[in-house]
Every structure is written in C-alpha cells, then in structure tokens.
Amino acid sequence: xxxxxxxxxxxxxxxxxxxxxxxxxxxxxxxxxxxxxxxxxxxxxxxxxxxxxxxxxxxxxxxxxxxxxxxxxxxxxxxxxxxxxxxxxxxxxxxxxxxxxxxxxxxxxxxxxxxxxxxxxxxxxxxxxxxxxxxxxxxxxxxxxxxxxxxxxxxxxxxxxxxxxxxxxxxxxxxxxxxxxxxxxxxxxxxxxxxxxxxxxxxxxxxxxxxxxxxxxxxxxxxxxxxxxxxxxxxxxxxxxxxxxxxxxxxxxxxxxxxxxxxxxxxxxxxxxxxxxxxxxxxxxxxxxxxxxxxxxxxxxxxxxxxxxxxxxxxxxxxxxxxxxxxxxxxxxxxxxxxxxxxxxxxxxxxxxxxxxxxxxxx
Amino acid sequence: xxxxxxxxxxxxxxxxxxxxxxxxxxxxxxxxxxxxxxxxxxxxxxxxxxxxxxxxxxxxxxxxxxxxxxxxxxxxxxxxxxxxxxxxxxxxxxxxxxxxxxxxxxxxxxxxxxxxxxxxxxxxxxxxxxxxxxxxxxxxxxxxxxxxxxxxxxxxxxxxxxxxxxxxxxxxxxxxxxxxxxxxxxxxxxxxxxxxxxxxxxxxxxxxxxxxxxxxxxxxxxxxxxxxxxxxxxxxxxxxxxxxxxxxxxxxxx
Amino acid sequence: xxxxxxxxxxxxxxxxxxxxxxxxxxxxxxxxxxxxxxxxxxxxxxxxxxxxxxxxxxxxxxxxxxxxxxxxxxxxxxxxxxxxxxxxxxxxxxxxxxxxxxxxxxxxxxxxxxxxxxxxxxxxxxxxxxxxxxxxxxxxxxxxxxxxxxxxxxxxxxxxxxxxxxxxxxxxxxxxxxxxxxxx
Numbered sequence: 001x002x003x004x005x006x007x008x009x010x011x012x013x014x015x016x017x018x019x020x021x022x023x024x025x026x027x028x029x030x031x032x033x034x035x036x037x038x039x040x041x042x043x044x045x046x047x048x049x050x051x052x053x054x055x056x057x058x059x060x061x062x063x064x065x066x067x068x069x070x071x072x073x074x075x076x077x078x079x080x081x082x083x084x085x086x087x088x089x090x091x092x093x094x095x096x097x098x099x100x101x102x103x104x105x106x107x108x109x110x111x112x113x114x115x116x117x118x119x120x121x122x123x124x125x126x127x128x129x130x131x132x133x134x135x136x137x138x139x140x141x142x143x144x145x146x147x148x149x150x151x152x153x154x155x156x157x158x159x160x161x162x163x164x165x166x167x168x169x170x171x172x173x174x175x176x177x178x179x180x181x182x183x184x185x186x187x188x189x190x191x192x193x194x195x196x197x198x199x200x201x202x203x204x205x206x207x208x209x210x211x212x213x214x215x216x217x218x219x220x221x222x223x224x225x226x227x228x229x230x231x232x233x234x235x236x237x238x239x240x241x242x243x244x245x246x247x248x249x250x251x252x253x254x255x256x257x258x259x260x261x262x263x264x265x266x267x268x269x270x271x272x273x274x275x276x277x278x279x280x281x282x283x284x285x286x287x288x289x290x291x292x293x294x295x296x297x298x299x300x301x302x303x304x305x306x307x308x309x310x311x312x313x314x315x316x317x318x319x320x321x322x323x324x325x326x327x328x329x330x331x332x333x334x335x336x337x338x339x340x341x342x343x344x345x346x347x348x349x350x351x352x353x354x355x356x357x358x359x360x361x362x363x
Numbered sequence: 364x365x366x367x368x369x370x371x372x373x374x375x376x377x378x379x380x381x382x383x384x385x386x387x388x389x390x391x392x393x394x395x396x397x398x399x400x401x402x403x404x405x406x407x408x409x410x411x412x413x414x415x416x417x418x419x420x421x422x423x424x425x426x427x428x429x430x431x432x433x434x435x436x437x438x439x440x441x442x443x444x445x446x447x448x449x450x451x452x453x454x455x456x457x458x459x460x461x462x463x464x465x466x467x468x469x470x471x472x473x474x475x476x477x478x479x480x481x482x483x484x485x486x487x488x489x490x491x492x493x494x495x496x497x498x499x500x501x502x503x504x505x506x507x508x509x510x511x512x513x514x515x516x517x518x519x520x521x522x523x524x525x526x527x528x529x530x531x532x533x534x535x536x537x538x539x540x541x542x543x544x545x546x547x548x549x550x551x552x553x554x555x556x557x558x559x560x561x562x563x564x565x566x567x568x569x570x571x572x573x574x575x576x577x578x579x580x581x582x583x584x585x586x587x588x589x590x591x592x593x594x595x596x597x598x599x600x601x602x603x604x605x606x607x608x609x610x611x612x613x614x615x616x617x
Numbered sequence: 618x619x620x621x622x623x624x625x626x627x628x629x630x631x632x633x634x635x636x637x638x639x640x641x642x643x644x645x646x647x648x649x650x651x652x653x654x655x656x657x658x659x660x661x662x663x664x665x666x667x668x669x670x671x672x673x674x675x676x677x678x679x680x681x682x683x684x685x686x687x688x689x690x691x692x693x694x695x696x697x698x699x700x701x702x703x704x705x706x707x708x709x710x711x712x713x714x715x716x717x718x719x720x721x722x723x724x725x726x727x728x729x730x731x732x733x734x735x736x737x738x739x740x741x742x743x744x745x746x747x748x749x750x751x752x753x754x755x756x757x758x759x760x761x762x763x764x765x766x767x768x769x770x771x772x773x774x775x776x777x778x779x780x781x782x783x784x785x786x787x788x789x790x791x792x793x794x795x796x797x798x799x800x801x
Contacts, residue, residue: 007637007644007652007772025449033656051448055441056474063438063471067414067445070432075445093435116656177679178637178652180644199430199446201410201453209424211415211433265677341682
C-alpha cells in the first residue's frame, strides 16, 4: 500500500486501517460516537470484495464476529460503552474458543446510558476480561489518530498471534478528532497459520470443532491453564508503553489514551518551569507495564495517575508501585464539559509535589 | 453366506460411529440422523459447516463428522450468517432447540430469516427446556406442567405457546418453511423430505430454509417413549399443524 | 510555531468546514494540527463548534479551556465568547450577533457582518468563507498561498464539490483583504 498523509477523524483512521490490515468483514450496530466506522466500511468494504453487515444488535454483531473468526477470516466490530457491554458474552466465548478478532471501543461515559462525551470508564471492563469466566483480552490504548491507524493494524496481528480477541480502547475524543496521519504499515508481528484450526468444511479430513464447553474431568481446568499461558506470553512479549520526559523524575504522571495526551502538555509546561516531572503512558492496558512502574518506583517517590474516570487504572499503578512509593489520583469522570485541561493537570502535579494531595495507597 | 448378507441399516457417512447420549425415546437422535442422511444424499459433507446451539443439541460435534462451531445460547443464526457470508460456497446449517431459538435467540432468528440468509435451520420443538431439567419453554402447551410451570401453563401468566414456523414463514426473507414430526413413520418420511429440501434450497441459493420438528422429550414430560409419541399426535400437532408453510419458487432478485 | 482558534456557530453555517480547511492547510505545510469538533445529538440547526490547533511540536490536548482566537458566527453561540483568553482576539459575525458579553481583559473585539457581505456578493453560501478569510487576514495562522488553499479545499470538499472551490476562494480573498486592513 502506498503511504499517504491523510487528514481524517480517528474513527475513519480505524476503518481505513482495518481494510489495510486485510480485514474484509465487519459486523456492527450504530452507536455514537463511533458510527463513522460502520458508515465508512459500509461504503468501502463492498469495493474490496468484503462484507459489511449491520446487525440487529451488538449481541448479534459479536456473534457474527465469532462465526467469521471461526472460518479464519480477519474480522472487526466497533461499538461504544453500552454496546460493548452487550458484546461481553460473545467476547468471553471467543476467548474460550481461542478465536482472533478486533473489537473497537470508542468509549463514551457511563454507567447506563450515561452520555456521549469521552471517557475512560470502561478500563476495568476492558482489562479484567469483561465477561464471565477466567480469561483476558489484549487491550491497546491509542492516544492519537496516527495510533488509531497503527494500533488497528497491530491489533489484527496480535489477535492472530495469540488467537485471542484484541480490544482497541479509544474514546469519543480520539474517534471524533481529526489529525494528519500516515497510512504506513507497522512492523508486522508474525503469527501462526490458521489452517490447522479454521472451519472451512472438512475437505479430505475429519470434521473439526470450535467450542468452549469442557465437561470432562479436569478438562476445563486444563483449558483455562492453557489460555493463561497465552496471557503470560503476552506479558513477556507484548507489553508496550511510552516514556515522555522521564529523565531523573521527581514525580511520574501515569495516564493512557486521551488523558495521556492532555497530561503530556501539562508535563511539558512543568518541565519548562524546571519541575522534574515525566509521563509514563501505558499502550497495552493488558498486559500492563507493571514491571516498568516497579523499576521507576525504586527511584521515584510520587506517582500521579490521571484518568477520565473516578479511579480505575490507578489500581494497576498501585500494584506496580507496591509499598515503595506514594500514589496520587486525579480523575474527571466524564460528562459534557468535564474533560480536564492541561492547566488542571499541571496544578495537580504542583499540588502533588507540594504534598497538598492525599496519597490513595495509604490505607 | 456372504452373498445373502445384505446390510440394510448403517449410520450415514457424515456421522461418527458414536452412540447418542440422548435419553431413551428422545427424538433428537432421529432428527440428527435425518440431517446426516440429507448431507450424504447431497454429497456435501466436505463443505458442510454446522452450528451447534446450547441445550441437548450442543453435542452435535460428537455425532457429525463435519466442521462444527458451538454458538452461545440463542446466537447460532448470527454465527451462521457470518460463516455463510465469508464462505458462500459452504453449506451451513444450525440446529437449535425451542429455548434457544424461540426464547433467548428470538432476535437473531427473526433477523437472519428476514435478511434471507442462505442457510438451513433445524428447529427442535419439544415444548420444554430439556437439558436444564424440563422447565417451561415458549413452546410449552397451555396447561402443560413443567418444572417452572408446576400448575400448568396459563396464558394469563405465561402467555401462549409461540408458533415459530408461522412467524418465520410470514417474513419476506424466508424461502422454505415446514413443520414436521418424527413420532410415526409417515410423519418421519415427510420430515426427511423437508430436511432434504431445506438443504437443496440452500444449495440452489434460494435463501433462508427452516424446518421445525415436533420432538418427544419423554424424560422431562414424565412419559414412556410411546406415550410421548402419542402426546405429540394428540396434543402438539393440533396446535402446531404439520406441513409446508412456505416454498418460494424462484430466488428473490432486486 | 503555535496557533489556536475556536469557531462556534449554528449547524449548517459551515463552522466545521472553516476549521477543517485551516487544519488541512497546516498539514500541507507539514505542521502538526488537530481539529476537534463538537459532536452530539444536535444535527442541523443545533449549536456546533470546533477547536483547531497548529504547532511544529507534538500537540497535547485538542480541547482547550481558553483560546487565543475565537470566532462567533451565530447568536446561539454567543455563550462561547468566554472562550477567549485575556489579550486574545474575538471575531463576531455582526449580521447575526447583535449583542455580546466578554469579561476577559484586553480582548480585541472585531465585528464584521459576514452574512451581509455574502449577500452583497450574491451568494449566501460563502458566508463562512468570507469569515475564514477575515480570520486568516487578522490572525495570520500561516502565510496565505492560493494554490495551497485550493488544495486544502479540495482535500476537504472532495472531487464532487470541486466546482464550488473558485467561488469559495474568491470569498476567502475578500474576507482576507478585509482582515488584513484591520489595525490591531
């Protein structure tokens, strides 16, 4: 594919990247603020010999995803908060079935119908498995339109590498904002061929089954441990994060996605004013960069977590930090007008440095 | 000796040599066999993909030597939709019970039918939830006692038994809809033809094909297998009449 | 290099188009830029706004609390006069915005009747382009180059609306010259 610089919405970057990654099948249900994705793909997928299908619900959409993935095809769906909740049943089955697929959550604010403003309130749902049973999904958190493109392509490779659903956790801001991005192909991630398991009709071979039901003695436990081995491999091989101005910091700001973007401006301003502050931005939310946080906590006394919610990722920061450092939190749990400004975050950094905030890990 | 020994009965080639786990007198085994015979007759084993549902039919993959995907409860029509869209040359069938298709999966079956998805549905109507221990299903007859309608189904409390074939038949997208039973040889022979025809409709690209089969669940009904067959004849068929409800002659075109 | 503008108006006034063109033009100059629209339940006629940032460095938040330059196209959007920074520039479409309040200090308030100017030119659809040109002439986000502007408009409008570009450029230039003459 020819590299081009394009000025488009984050949602469109995701839709374009899916096609570039060889995804020819999309199933989904409209919901704000991600409907640009199905709208774009309904127009473009038929042009590349693919299928766009608007399902009757997100429940149906995720099960269509499951069916298509079972044939070995690359497949994607996208939704937002309430729709992603409806998809959890299917995501759990896909994890149990070991089926690769990409699920995009351009999240909005909740709980319930909540609102359509940007939010990071789906962090727990995305990183803790979300549905029933003992499983995890890989979670990628872009913070720019370029990353909406890059991570979508990576997500397909990672899904195939692990035979596991991969979630792209974006939000309304990243979905709706426009930025220039380059239609580049990231470094491909190798993945095993699918012909040993895909359901394509039992031509010249016995019939195959893809299932998640294991009723035999110790069968399910064995299966769950096998799944768990993959999650352990993800931790070793595919934990990703970005470090920004992290030289010799006195305080580390930890933020992902949109919040990280806003925090970057605050960190830059604080640095310019001589404060030793840096940013750690987790890119994979599962697997989480605990190890890097642990390393930093051996030298840094203060961690300030900034989120567009009432405090979710902060628990992972606490796990990484242990009892070595103090963890502080600043959150704006979404809603119209409550997106934090760089000035706000800057003030929180200063307050933390001046010991005017109470750590959340002092129980 | 060898000359006169003629094999008159064997398992369909598309099925595995494995004894069914179904209860004595259950009709699932018979319907499984009819599906296997249709696959053999049409010579489509190598391109058939089955979708199993949740309920007694979940073990489809233990009996059929074809590729099988297990779907979450009620969702098989969504899985089948996608499989057929990705692999249009395959032959896709789903096999669902009444709890799966007529309760939790109503949205999925209605919309798959309405889109005219080109796959085949085998719908087992045994008027109760068999696997979970005989609870009330949407298809449970009025007055029928089940584990969750101990006083008998009353329309004022539980509504009426739902006639799925009639609903499916009136949707523009469905191409072939029939209701059969296997409680006696004459009905079985007709049902066998319906199932074969349903697959033929799919192969010809005619669109959504749907065969409902009234089936016995003697264990949960608290009857002997013979009594269960008689119950179907006496109680079920009058409410759920047998026959072809719809057969399009030509596929739809814009 | 750093530039920021907030444009607000009613849906259908072409407010988002104005922001889009500025951002696209910045991209053509190999600069970083963000365009953040309001999005929500309102369709035509509702309030709409966008924030555009241009920088030669990585851009953090695409949403700002206060902005150097603010354009208000409709009375619906007058509440956003508070978005302007102390010492910033506030441009009002005086054809529609008859009164305003702005408690910020040292704000340069400029009023131009963009709708009337468009009507005088015989094309009410170019109101937003006159306003964009005016904004450009006053605030000079980047040097004006007609070829690049053409390219930016084509990039945003697409081939199907290519025929509207000449009249839009003409309107832009009219506004631009008006803006350049402002003494601020």
